[in-house]
Amino acid sequence: MSPQATPAGPPARVCILRLSALGDCANVVPAIRTLQAARPDIRISWIVNRAEAALVADLPGVECLIYDKRGGRTAIGALRRQLAGRRFDALLNMHASWRANRISLLVKADRRIGFDARRARDGQRLFVNERIPAIESRHVVDGFLAFAACLGATTPVFDWRVPVAASDREKAAALLGDDARDVLFISPCSSHTMRNWQAERYAAAADYAARRHDLRCVLVGGPSEVEKNMGQAIEQAMQAPVLNLIGATNLKQLLALFEFGRILLTPDSGPAHMANATDIATISLHAATDPRRSGAYRSRALCVDYFAEAAAAYRNATPDTVKWGARIEDDDQVMALIPVEAVTERIDQAVAQGPRE
Known part of the structure; x- marks a missing residue:
């Protein structure tokens, strides 16, 4: 599956799918900062588990769509209602798991970007139409930043800060x-x-x-x-x-x-x-x-x-x-x-x- 041509800059409406865990969600923040720096008017929605939302839900310029991993079908139904009638320019599926694959089907998006072959698992390739390029670095942070680069945000912003009252x-x-x-x-x-x-x-x-x-x-x-x-x-x-x-x-x-x-x-x-x-x-x-x-x-x-x-x-x-x-x-x-x-x-x-x- 060959990547589509990358636009000059990030699109306007982006959905990030990364449910957990706490450390991984913390490491998504630099990718968000990178997208926002490349396009200040970008609208980002993030599907995230309830527990991890306690850390990231108040990030400026980010709408968190809360999913409760313990909620079973009820949680799926609640997320479906939050996404009803919405379409995104791109889905960044930063979570390679069967649960995330299932949830990704609720997201309507023109570009559906997943991990490269080395990082992907649980059949994620069947749920996306693009994949990040293989990169030399093994680190999860660099993998997440590769998603931003796919959208044209190629200057990384290494900023993990979240609001603290x-x-x-x-x-x-x-x-x-x-x-x-x-x-x-x-x-x-x-x-x-x-x-x-x-x-x-x-x-x-x-x-x-x-x-x-x-x-x-x-x-x-x-x-x-x-x-x-x-x-x-x-x-x-x-x-x-x-x-x-x-x-x-x-x-x-x-x-x-x-x-x-x-x-x-x-x-x-x-x-x-x-x-x-x-x-x-x-x-x-x-x-x-x-x-x-x-x-x-x-x-x-x-x-x-x-x-x-x-x-x-x-x-x-x-x-x-x-x-x-x-x-x-x-x-x-x-x-x-x-x-x-x-x-x-x-x-x-x-x-x-x-x-x-």
């Missing part, structure tokens, strides 16, 4: 209190639990940061039992004082907290990608996933990369020979391949490079 910043400041030390935030959990590092290793890295660099350790995350249990385990294993804010914030307040931080330590997770909107240095931990694809984009030099070791141990392969987009989430020992020393080296590096300009 003054009240959310005030809440973040109140939670942190008056301690003026630089903050090491630890967001220890991913929604994929096999990507989580061990609690005692987080504790060891945090104790090192406190002892060597006088960093204050603050734990952050959502309200799930997995996250709360992880936070308690880290607290119990630490020698230095720690402030546990797991479950204490919504997404915007978490983002506001990152604005006060020096370093974020986290696995491949939504917060790792949300943090691109701030100047915090992000150390993301990768053994289960390939940082070339999903590392924190603005802090890629700080990724801790043990994906090659995991590919060798669990797939008898290399990062270049495992299946595209592979996740090595076989057991809870995958992330144990990452030693504490690899993380403390990155902490030293992040401190040495100073605050991001």
Whole structure:
């Protein structure tokens, strides 16, 4: 299927389909900023899951069409009513899944653009009439930007910022209190639990940061039992004082907290990608996933990369020979391949490079 000729600039009415996950939705924002810079009067509608909409629904110049992934046929019906009688110049199907394929049929659009052959899956090619060109970069951000380029927006805008209310910043400041030390935030959990590092290793890295660099350790995350249990385990294993804010914030307040931080330590997770909107240095931990694809984009030099070791141990392969987009989430020992020393080296590096300009 050969791409159609690209117009001089983006069309007027564009629909983006990317339902989830949190980190992926955060990484769609630069593509939106790129389209808006190329055509300031562009009208963008974004079909997004309800949970992720809490982060992106108030983006300027973007209409979010909320879909509830837990809502079954009722949610499909509600989305169908939102789209009734509407037609777009282009659909950017940035979500390669059977669910997204089904939803894409509700969108009337002249151009229906999907992923290139390497990135596409679940039969997405059958639901589009164009595909982004194959690009050398593996990273999801560059893949999303390729959609904007297909519409003529070829100058990327690397801007992840979303609106944060003054009240959310005030809440973040109140939670942190008056301690003026630089903050090491630890967001220890991913929604994929096999990507989580061990609690005692987080504790060891945090104790090192406190002892060597006088960093204050603050734990952050959502309200799930997995996250709360992880936070308690880290607290119990630490020698230095720690402030546990797991479950204490919504997404915007978490983002506001990152604005006060020096370093974020986290696995491949939504917060790792949300943090691109701030100047915090992000150390993301990768053994289960390939940082070339999903590392924190603005802090890629700080990724801790043990994906090659995991590919060798669990797939008898290399990062270049495992299946595209592979996740090595076989057991809870995958992330144990990452030693504490690899993380403390990155902490030293992040401190040495100073605050991001």
